[in-house]
Amino acid sequence: MSISKTRLNQRLLDAEYAVRGPIVQRAQELEAAGRKIIYCNIGNPQALKQPPLTYLRQLLCLMEYPALLDSEAALALFPKDLVERVGLLRAKVPHGTGAYTQSAGLPFVCRAVAEFIERRDGIPADPRRVILTDGASKAAQAVLLAMLRNPGDGFMIPIPQYPLYSASLTLYGGEQIGYYLDEQHGWQLSEAALSRSLDEARARGVHAVGIVVINPGNPTGAVLSVENIRMIIAFARRHGLVVIADEVYQENVYAPDRSFVSFAKVMHDVGDATTPLFSLHSVSKGFLGECGHRGGYLELRNVPDDVLDQFIKLQSISLCANVPGQLATYAMVAPPREGDESYARYQRERDAILEDLREKARLLGEGLSRVPGMSVDVPQGALYAFVRFELPLGPGADAGAMPEAERAALIAEREAAYCLALLEETGICVVPGSGFGQPPGTLHFRTTFLPPRDEIEALVSRLGEFHVKYAAGPAFAGVTA
Amino acid sequence: MSISKTRLNQRLLDAEYAVRGPIVQRAQELEAAGRKIIYCNIGNPQALKQPPLTYLRQLLCLMEYPALLDSEAALALFPKDLVERVGLLRAKVPHGTGAYTQSAGLPFVCRAVAEFIERRDGIPADPRRVILTDGASKAAQAVLLAMLRNPGDGFMIPIPQYPLYSASLTLYGGEQIGYYLDEQHGWQLSEAALSRSLDEARARGVHAVGIVVINPGNPTGAVLSVENIRMIIAFARRHGLVVIADEVYQENVYAPDRSFVSFAKVMHDVGDATTPLFSLHSVSKGFLGECGHRGGYLELRNVPDDVLDQFIKLQSISLCANVPGQLATYAMVAPPREGDESYARYQRERDAILEDLREKARLLGEGLSRVPGMSVDVPQGALYAFVRFELPLGPGADAGAMPEAERAALIAEREAAYCLALLEETGICVVPGSGFGQPPGTLHFRTTFLPPRDEIEALVSRLGEFHVKYAAGPAFAGVTA
Numbered sequence: 001m002s003i004s005k006t007r008l009n010q011r012l013l014d015a016e017y018a019v020r021g022p023i024v025q026r027a028q029e030l031e032a033a034g035r036k037i038i039y040c041n042i043g044n045p046q047a048l049k050q051p052p053l054t055y056l057r058q059l060l061c062l063m064e065y066p067a068l069l070d071s072e073a074a075l076a077l078f079p080k081d082l083v084e085r086v087g088l089l090r091a092k093v094p095h096g097t098g099a100y101t102q103s104a105g106l107p108f109v110c111r112a113v114a115e116f117i118e119r120r121d122g123i124p125a126d127p128r129r130v131i132l133t134d135g136a137s138k139a140a141q142a143v144l145l146a147m148l149r150n151p152g153d154g155f156m157i158p159i160p161q162y163p164l165y166s167a168s169l170t171l172y173g174g175e176q177i178g179y180y181l182d183e184q185h186g187w188q189l190s191e192a193a194l195s196r197s198l199d200e201a202r203a204r205g206v207h208a209v210g211i212v213v214i215n216p217g218n219p220t221g222a223v224l225s226v227e228n229i230r231m232i233i234a235f236a237r238r239h240g241l242v243v244i245a246d247e248v249y250q251e252n253v254y255a256p257d258r259s260f261v262s263f264a265k266v267m268h269d270v271g272d273a274t275t276p277l278f279s280l281h282s283v284s285k286g287f288l289g290e291c292g293h294r295g296g297y298l299e300l301r302n303v304p305d306d307v308l309d310q311f312i313k314l315q316s317i318s319l320c321a322n323v324p325g326q327l328a329t330y331a332m333v334a335p336p337r338e339g340d341e342s343y344a345r346y347q348r349e350r351d352a353i354l355e356d357l358r359e360k361a362r363l364l365g366e367g368l369s370r371v372p373g374m375s376v377d378v379p380q381g382a383l384y385a386f387v388r389f390e391l392p393l394g395p396g397a398d399a400g401a402m403p404e405a406e407r408a409a410l411i412a413e414r415e416a417a418y419c420l421a422l423l424e425e426t427g428i429c430v431v432p433g434s435g436f437g438q439p440p441g442t443l444h445f446r447t448t449f450l451p452p453r454d455e456i457e458a459l460v461s462r463l464g465e466f467h468v469k470y471a472a473g474p475a476f477a478g479v480t481a
Numbered sequence: 482m483s484i485s486k487t488r489l490n491q492r493l494l495d496a497e498y499a500v501r502g503p504i505v506q507r508a509q510e511l512e513a514a515g516r517k518i519i520y521c522n523i524g525n526p527q528a529l530k531q532p533p534l535t536y537l538r539q540l541l542c543l544m545e546y547p548a549l550l551d552s553e554a555a556l557a558l559f560p561k562d563l564v565e566r567v568g569l570l571r572a573k574v575p576h577g578t579g580a581y582t583q584s585a586g587l588p589f590v591c592r593a594v595a596e597f598i599e600r601r602d603g604i605p606a607d608p609r610r611v612i613l614t615d616g617a618s619k620a621a622q623a624v625l626l627a628m629l630r631n632p633g634d635g636f637m638i639p640i641p642q643y644p645l646y647s648a649s650l651t652l653y654g655g656e657q658i659g660y661y662l663d664e665q666h667g668w669q670l671s672e673a674a675l676s677r678s679l680d681e682a683r684a685r686g687v688h689a690v691g692i693v694v695i696n697p698g699n700p701t702g703a704v705l706s707v708e709n710i711r712m713i714i715a716f717a718r719r720h721g722l723v724v725i726a727d728e729v730y731q732e733n734v735y736a737p738d739r740s741f742v743s744f745a746k747v748m749h750d751v752g753d754a755t756t757p758l759f760s761l762h763s764v765s766k767g768f769l770g771e772c773g774h775r776g777g778y779l780e781l782r783n784v785p786d787d788v789l790d791q792f793i794k795l796q797s798i799s800l801c802a803n804v805p806g807q808l809a810t811y812a813m814v815a816p817p818r819e820g821d822e823s824y825a826r827y828q829r830e831r832d833a834i835l836e837d838l839r840e841k842a843r844l845l846g847e848g849l850s851r852v853p854g855m856s857v858d859v860p861q862g863a864l865y866a867f868v869r870f871e872l873p874l875g876p877g878a879d880a881g882a883m884p885e886a887e888r889a890a891l892i893a894e895r896e897a898a899y900c901l902a903l904l905e906e907t908g909i910c911v912v913p914g915s916g917f918g919q920p921p922g923t924l925h926f927r928t929t930f931l932p933p934r935d936e937i938e939a940l941v942s943r944l945g946e947f948h949v950k951y952a953a954g955p956a957f958a959g960v961t962a
Contacts, residue, residue, distance in 0.1 A: 002755040003723060005787050007690070009630050012791055020584055020797040028583075046579035054548070061546035064805075065538045073554035098527035100765075100772040102509075103501055134615055134775070137799040145652070149490050167798045171626070209488070242484060274483040284581075291581040292804035294615070306486050310493055316501040317648045318618040322803045323773035324545075 015170040017163050018435020023419050027429040038459060040447040041429045043218070043383040045289030048450040050353060053288060055082065055346045056331040060324055062086045063097055081340035089327070097323045103316035105132025105297075106323075109330045113297050116333035121265035129300040131311060132321045132329055135291075136248045136282035139298035140212075141168045142314055143244055143278045147209050148174040156197060156211040156241070158189075160386055160436035160444070162218045177201040177208050178437055183388070186377060187222035189213070194235050210242035211235075216249040216260065219386040219436050219446040221361070221379025223258040229266045233275060242276040248296070251286035254358040255380035264301060277301040283328045285383065287353040295325030295332075357383070360449040360456050367460030371467055383448050386433065391418065391443055391471055407441060408434075415443055421470060426462045496651040498644050499916020504900050508910040519940060521928040522910045524699075524864040526770030529931040531834060534769060536563065536827045537812040541805055543567045544578055562821035570808070578804045584797035586613025586778075587804075590811045594778050597814035602746035610781040612792060613802045613810055616772075617729045617763035620779035621693075622649045623795055624725055624759045628690050629655040637678060637692040637722070639670075641867055641917035641925070643699045658682040658689050659918055664869070667858060668703035670694070675716050691723035692716075697730040697741065700867040700917050700927040702842070702860025704739040710747045714756060723757040729777070732767030735839040736861035745782060758782040764809045766864065768834040776806030776813075838864070841930040841937050848941030852948055864929050867914065872899065872924055872952055888922060889915075896924055902951060907943045 005013065024041050031037045039047060046052060058078055061068070063086060068074040075083060090096070092108040104110060110130040117125035133139040144155060144165075154175025157165045161178070169176050179197035181187040194211075201208055213232055215224040224232075236243045245263035253260050264279055282296035300308060315321075336342035365378030368387055376387040391414055402410065415432035423429050433444025449456060486494065505522050512518045520528060527533060539559055542549075544567060549555040556564060571577070573589045585591060591611040598606035614620040625636065625646075635656025638646045642659070650657050660678035662668040675692075682689055694713055696705040705713075717724050726744035734741050745760055763777035781789060796802075817823035846859030849868055857868040872895055883891065896913035904910050914925025930937060 003757040003784055003788055005791065007628070007630060008788065008791055009627055012627050012795055015794065015798065017794060017798050020794075042581065044576075044581045047576045047581065052577070052579045057546045057548075060805075061542045061549065064545060065542035067535070067538075068542065068558065071558055074558055077549065077552055077555055095525075095528045096533070096773070098533045098771045098773045100523065100525045100528065134803060135799065141799065146490055146493050147488070149488060164798060171795075171798070276484040290579045291800070292577070292579045294800075294803035303484055307484055307489065310486065310489055313496065313498060313501075314493055314652075317496065317498050317645060317652070318616065318622065319501075319772070319775075322615060322775035322806055324541075324805045325803055 011171050011173055015167040016435070017167045018431050019163060021431070021435060023416070023423060023431065024429060026420065027423055030423070030427070035427055037423075037427045037429055038451055038455060039429050040451065040459070041431045043285060043448055043450065044291050045383070045450050046291065048448075049452050050289045050450065051349070052290065053331075053346065053349050055336055055342050056288065056290065056328060058082050059086060059089075059331050060327060063089060063093075063327055064324070066090060066096070079341035081336060081342050089330075093323075097327070099323070101320045101323060101326065103312050103320055104130070105321055105326050109326050112330055112334045113299070117262075117264060117299065121262055121268070123265055123268040125264070125299065129303065129308060131298045131300070131315055132326045133296050133298055133315070134321045134325060135284060135294040136246065136280040136296040137164050138321075139278075139280045139296055140164060140244060140246065142298065142311060143210075143242075144168050144174060145172050146311060146314060147242055148172055149209070150207070152205055152207050153209050154201065154206050155244070156194070156208050158212065158214060158217070160219050160433065160438050161212070162214060162246070163435055165212050166437070175201070175206045177206060180439055181217070181220060181222070183439060186380070187217055187220035187386075188224060188228050189232055191231050191235060194232075198239060208239065208241055210244060212244045212246060213263070214246040215263075216252055216381030218246075218249065218382050219384045221377075221382045221384050221386065223253050223255060223260065223380040226261050226266060229261060229263060230270060233263065233267055233270060233272055237272055237275045242278065245277060245279045247279055248282040248285045249382040250281065251354070252357065252383060253381040254361050255378070258380050260381070264299065267301065272302070274302055276303050283325065283332050286332070287350045288328070288332055289353075290328050293325045293328040294322060295328040297329055356453065357449070360453055361385075363453070363456050364447070364449040364460060367457070368463065371464040373471055374464075374467060379449065383450060384446050385449060386436070386444050386446050388442055388444050389418075389467060404440060411441065411443060415445065418443070418470060419445055422463070422466055426466055428459055428463060492652050492654055496648040497916070498648045499912050500644060502912070502916060504897070504904060504912065505910060507901065508904055511904070511908070516908055518904075518908050518910055519932055519936060520910050521932065521940070522912045524766060524929055524931065525772050526864070526931050527772065529929075530933050531770045531931065532830070533771065534812075534827065534830050536817055536823050537769065537771065537809055539563050540567060540570075540812050541808060544570060544574075544808055545805070547571060547577070560822035562817060562823050570811075574804075578808070580804075582801045582804060582807065584793050584801055585611070586802055586807050590807050593811055593815045594780070598745065598780065602743055602749070604746055604749040606745070606780065610784065610789060612779045612781070612796055613807045614777050614779055614796070615802045615806060616765060616775040617727065617761040617777040618645050619802075620759075620761045620777055621645060621725060621727065623779065623792060624691075624723075625649050625655060626653050627792060627795060628723055629653050630690070631688070633686055633688050634690050635682065635687050636725070637675070637689050639693065639695060639698070641700050641914065641919050642693070643695055643727070644916055646693050647918070656682070656687045658687060661920055662698070662701060662703070664920060667861070668698055668701035668867075669705060669709050670713060672712050672716060675713075679720060689720065689722055691725060693725045693727060694744070695727040696744075697733055697862030699727075699730065699863050700865045702858075702863045702865050702867065704734050704736060704741065704862040707742050707747060710742060710744060711751060714744065714748055714751060714753055718753055718756045723759065726758060726760045728760055729763040729766045730863040731762065732835070733838065733864060734862040735842045736859075739861050741862070745780065748782065753783070755783055757784050764806065764813050767813070768831045769809070769813055770834075771809050774806045774809045775803060776809040778810055837934065838930070841934055842866075844934070844937050845928070845930040845941060848938070849944065852945040854952055855945075855948060860930065864931060865927050866930060867917070867925050867927050869923055869925050870899075870948060885921060892922065892924060896926065899924070899951065900926055903944070903947055907947055909940055909944060
């Protein structure tokens with residue numbers, strides 16, 4: 001019997017992952033045909049010319065091929081502290097990059113992660129409660145899979161959200177319980193919106209087992225205040241929810257009046273010793289941008305040993321995270337120290353990347369907010385702007401009279417057509433807002449601000465020109481939204 | 482509300498993965514306390530001193546840190562063909578190891594995989610139907626997840642099997658439909674056993690959607706004949722099953738009268754253009770042994786485009802396989818060619834590893850088969866021996882009178898006690914047979930033959946001494962099985 005789509009898992013058929021959806025496929029076709037495409041669909045910094053950190057790559061290079069250490073000529077090409085560090089690592093990883101590690105990852109890397117958290121937050125961290133993962137996506141999926149117990153169980157996820165969460169919930173048979181972020185107030189969370197969302201879920205028989213918070217926000221670029229985090233933790237405690245704190249953008253904070261505060265720190269400071277917390281971090285974002293290495297970690301708090309053991313067992317079923325990714329995670333949490341030969345270069349490279357990102361966030365946010373019919377704040381953090389735009393609804397359409405589902409479908413269709421036209425006309429590839437979820441009746445797209453600075457400037461002006469022309473185009477003649 | 486095991490997904494709680502189970506945890510405790518442990522529980526060659534291939538590591542080293550190519554002194558340390566190859570790769574991977582790739586993996590690596598299959602089998606292969614994965618485990622899990630559609634759907638899996646399959650089926654809510662391999666006939670498959678297993682499944686309302694075949698076998702070490710593969714394909718076609726061909730040990734064939742033949746080749750030769758085939762391969766086994774790099778591929782045959790798209794979407798949800806693993810896969814399928822400066826060394830290293838494995842398979846198989854109360858053939862392939870042993874059943878136990886489930890539990894308990902005693906007494910860590918499944922009423926353990934040759938000899942004699950002493954021990958005084 002031959003195979004057809006009808007034999008596949010319905011949950012897989014239903015899962016949607018807009019960041020790599022049809023618009024991106026069309027972009028790849030155009031590129032294959034010779035068009036220059038500016039990929040703003042995905043937070044993939046090194047694909048947009050962000051250079052890797054020399055320190056991390058030198059470390060990986062020597063760990064992959066330690067025979068170089070036997071050559072005087074080769075040694076002269078590496079800073080002394082790096083060579084010493086690799087010597088220490090080799091003693092701690094005697095089997096090198098080629099052997100499976102413990103299921104939770106190399107113990108000294110887990111220790112380095114715990115020390116990193118202790119330095120960052122001034123709170124204790126338990127290395128036994130750190131699991132190294134193939135990027136943060138796998139860590140998030142592990143928590144969802146582990147915590148979805150009964151039919152009707154679900155997770156609260158932000159709207160707009162990163163579609164990893166909606167797609168993985170669909171895959172694992174969990175329910176999505178969307179809560180709206182407040183666009184008018186810099187995309188912070190409001191307790192009223194959380195409560196409303198939980199009430200609505202209960203009304204349709206859905207049981208929330210946890211809440212996902214992305215801070216700094218994807219796609220919103222918002223950085224949560226301490227007060228907001230405190231409110232979320234109290235809310236989770238009150239309703240018996242586990243918390244997934246997706247903190248992969250913790251180094252990406254640009255607004256001078258904002259700083260990253262971890263859920264772990266706030267939870268410690270408020271003395272909450274019961275609400276389970278799963279914190280995610282990754283080598284893919286920040287100033288490393290090492291997406292291709294699929295490195296990251298999951299830190300578990302307020303989780304007893306027997307529950308921890310189940311997470312380690314889950315990890316063991318596919319053996320362990322890739323070892324170069326584990327070492328990249330080590331390089332992230334244990335950078336060179338002041339006084340090391342590598343230090344100045346490391347600092348220079350890091351600062352240049354962060355400064356560049358800050359400037360590009362400003363250029364993009366300020367530029368697009370000046371386009372008539374577009375609105376967006378300068379992103380406070382992360383790598384994205386979630387840009388709101390207005391369009392006439394089209395001839396014959398009377399939005400007010402439409403049922404909500406029909407209206408949402410129309411909105412999604414309009415967004416997709418807009419993003420496709422943008423791609424065809426300008427080569428700029430962004431993702432329609434409906435892929436992330438958004439307040440009803442609004443139009444958005446998500447764009448990164450990762451292209452090189454001069455391209456950002458060109459992008460802003462081409463996007464603006466396109467928008468004005470598109471909104472005035474024949475499809476919408478004589479119609480207002 | 483604090484968290485406890487009772488809040489976790491029952492499927493996760495139920496999943497078992499013996500290869501990293503309690504015996505291995507005890508081994509790690511003993512090791513931490515200073516005991517020398519010989520880890521024969523897992524196919525992790527480089528942890529047991531198998532050296533990596535220089536060619537692969539040089540390639541990864543330069544791809545991680547291409548700045549080395551700018552130094553004359555560094556260049557002199559690498560073979561010319563390797564440097565040229567890296568130059569070509571850099572043109573094909575302009576973003577290097579740090580960027581996400583296409584969801585299915587780097588297109589030129591997928592092409593190299595297809596060419597490898599064409600060379601190996603003399604059949605056409607479609608690069609668009611190759612998906613690069615984080616090791617073969619992730620590939621197997623993707624197929625199981627995608628194909629389990631309805632409650633009661635399941636996969637036929639061998640008994641004994643590799644517990645990835647049973648654990649993943651449990652995780653994803655699929656049914657296990659075990660079919661016995663024939664220990665008396667070198668662990669080949671028999672059509673009668675397949676039919677019996679399918680009938681029994683139907684009788685309990687379970688619907689088989691596919692069959693898993695591991696060739697060469699894990700844990701059995703058997704290499705399937707062409708006739709056997711032909712029978713399996715005809716069986717799958719007759720019953721509308723998809724086939725998962727786990728062929729990660731394809732380079733590990735030691736028996737002079739056996740050779741590896743792929744399911745793809747046999748399917749092509751018999752002209753079956755409808756039965757869906759999912760073939761897995763990995764960089765972790767063979768002569769590479771690069772477990773830590775988590776590289777591998779999934780090749781799909783007789784699968785239409787819209788089904789393929791769903792597999793690529795599934796991959797896209799966690800972005801892509803790690804890039805060093807993708808490049809390791811490239812190095813596996815595109816080794817140096819005759820005439821290349823790297824060639825002689827590559828060949829020498831490869832042949833030494835395979836020759837060593839062949840000799841160790843013989844030493845272990847012949848040695849243990851001489852122990853009174855043990856039986857095992859010299860493994861034809863893979864990295865394991867599945868050793869049968871006999872024990873008195875213990876005072877008061879009358880095996881004949883026991884119900885089957887009770888008897889299986891007693892067997893599992895006896896095996897676990899045996900393997901634990903072996904570990905405590907000798908430091909040798911093997912896995913109880915019950916973790917893989919086995920014919921009813923029999924006792925087995927799985928051991929690798931990966932330790933260095935001199936250790937294998939010591940291992941054989943210590944295992945033999947232990948067994949004789951244990952079987953004659955006070956627990957069994959005066960009792961026969």
